[in-house]
Structures are given as structure tokens and as C-alpha cells.
Amino acid sequence: MTQAIDAIAPARRSHLRIVGAVSTAHFVSHYYILLLAPLMPFVREEYGVSYTQIALAFAAFNVITALLQTPAGFLVDWLGARTLLIAGLLIGAAAFAVVGLVHSFWLLVVMFGLAGIGNTVYHPADYTLLSQHVPSERIGQAFSVHTFAGMLGSAVTPAATLLMQSVWGWRGAMLGSAVLGLAAAVILMLMTELETARPVPHKSDAETRTDWQVLLSAPILLNLVFFVLLAMISSGLYNYSVVAFGALYGTPVETANAALTGNLLLTAIGVLAGGLLVGRTRRHGLVASIGLAVAAAFTILFAEVDLGNVALIAAMSAAGFASGAVMPSRDMIVRAVTPAGSFGKVFGFVTSGFNIGGIVAPLVFGAIMDHGSPRLVFLTVAGLLVAAVVTVATRPGRPAAE
DSSP: OHHHHHHHHHHHHHHHHHHHHHHHHHHHHHHHHTSHHHHHHHHHHHHTOOHHHHHHHHHHHHHHHHHHHHHHHHHHHHHOHHHHHHHHHHHHHHHHHHHHHSOOHHHHHHHHHHHHHHHTTHHHHHHHHHHHHSOGGGHHHHHHHHHHHHHHHHHHHHHHHHHHHHHHHHHHHHHHHHHHHHHHHHHHHHOGGGOOOOOOSOOOHHHHHHHHHHHTSHHHHHHHHHHHHHHHHHHHHHHHHHHHHHHHHOOOHHHHHHHHHHHHHHHHHHHHHHHHHHTTOSOHHHHHHHHHHHHHHHHHHHHHOOOOHHHHHHHHHHHHHHHHHHHHHHHHHHHHTOOTTOHHHHHHHHHHHHHHHHHHHHHHHHHHHHTTOHHHHHHHHHHHHHHHHHHHHTOOOOOOOO
């Protein structure tokens, strides 16, 4: 008995180190996604450009990520997740270092495009490493910690970058952020337990066709739609709730922002709670459906009732908790329909839905607000949540293996 316990302890420590290292990379990825936003006024002032021109950097980052994330997933499966994840971190770090060192706005745009290439590897490589190295009974908790780390990266970015800007200027903030990516890459380089036999990079035409048949199968395509819907839901609520509450009920900006902050904070807490829940049930579709349905009910309430300051903050926070609790189940649903050896390509493919939804949502919700329909913002989000429930409730089984 003692020998068995002694054998389990090192294995568990190894799993914790792996989850910590991969989650650190996910933290960096979310940090890099938001890096430019807090620094925009300083970049605009130095280069004398418009906000529309600066938007080209965001577009380059997101469009390249959307286009290349699925091919990156194939590379993860062929060349190894650890190698590609280290490469992605180093590419991002190098891109932002160049932005900090070289005085050229158009080079900044190009470097954000290069950072978009680095960004393509995170989801396929992260989920592959976790699926390969974490025991099945702990994978749900690992997914929740991974998701929480990404949200934490988003949360600390504005404060961290503005602090560095106040000391070293915006270029120094770029260089400091580059060091963050380099440090995460070094951690992964030192993680020898992540070394696995490298897959054979060459595949026959028949095998390649089978890869695409997996991605274009009903379960995987439905998960892609699910991720597109989730991205549109988040974009609609996070980016437009403050102005929609103000236009609909005259809610003060401070109150609406406090409600949004509560939603974001409780979403992160909900992710951790959802991670505990997925370890106790295999009915991940049911968990996701309940969480999405609760969030939809709250969103309809926002559209129809002026709750007042305190109740609004409480209700937005509750909606965030319900949404966050869905996320570990979301990842388990994808994992359940992924054939062995296809984690990189499948997660790369379905998580490209985040980028697709992120591109489409501002067009939809911006048009709604431009037409003076703030109530429709919340009703549209609620409709998207109901559609997400349908994708979960009607999902087919695992596609044929490669």
C-alpha cells in the first residue's frame, strides 16, 4: 500500500507541473491578445495615426489566427504539441520585441500579423498536451484551470501594461511583454516530462483525406458552430452591455461597468466551479445546457426589466457564474468526440470559431446599436444562448477514427 502511494505522488506532481506550464502559456496567449488595447492612445499619439489605422493591427492578428489555426492544429499532431507551443511563444515574443525596438507603424501592423501566427498554436497545442499527459479522471479540472489562466491573463493585461508604460513608455511595455512570452517558452523547454515520441510528419493522401473527413464530420462541425455562438455571446455582452444598459434604462456608466466587472469575475469563478463539477459527472451536455439556459434567462430579464443598480450587478454576476460553469464541460464535449491522435487538429479547428465569432459579432451588434435597438442586444444574446443549447442537446456521437 505504501509503495503504491509513493508511486502515485510523483505522478501527481508531474501532472500538476504540466497543467501549470500549459496554463502559463494560455495566460500569455490571452495577455498578448489584449496587449495593444490599453496602449492604443500612446501608439496613436506617437505615430499620428487614426484609430481606424490602428485597427489594421487587430485585424491582421485576428484574421491570420482564424485562417491558420486549423493548419496549426495539423502541425501540432504531426510535429508535436510541445515544440509548436514553444515556437508560438517565441514568435509572439519576437514580434512584440520588434514593435518595441523599431520605430515604424506599418512594421507594427506586420508584427501583429506575425504574432497572429504565433497565436494559432495555443489552443491546439494546449489541449493536446493536457489530453496526452493528464489522467482522464482529472482532465476536467485541468481544462478548468487552463481556461481560468487565460481569463486571468486577460484580466491583468490592462493594469500590467499601463504600469510598465508609466515606467518605461509604451515601447518598454512591449519589451516587457515580450520577456513574459520568452519566460513561458523557457519553462516549457525545461519540462522534460512533456517530451513524447514525435509523430511521423509525412502522411499519405488517403490519411490526409481522412483527417479532413474527421473535421467535416457532424460532431466536429457542430462543435465549431458552438464555439462561434459562444464567441458572439461573449462579444455581445462584454462589448455592448454597458452602452445598451445606458440607452435602454439610463443606467449610469459606473453601474453598468460594475455589473460587467461582476460578470467577468464570476465567470472566472464559475470556470473553477465547473471544473469541480465535471469530475463528478459524465453528463457534460446536460451541465452545459443548464448553464446556458440559466444565462439565457438572465439575459432576457436584462432586456425586459430595469433591475436597479444593486440587483443588476447581482444578476449580471449570476449570469457570469452560469456561463463560466459551462466552459469545462464545453472542452470535455469536444474531447469526447475527438479521435485519438487528432486533438491538435480538432481543437485547432473548433476553437477557430472564437475568431470567426469575434469577427462577425461586432458587425451584428454594432448594427443593432446603430439602429437604436438596445433591447435587441440582450434578446439577440439570449437567442444565441438558446441556439447554443440546441447544438449541445442535439450533438451526435464520436466521428470515425482516423
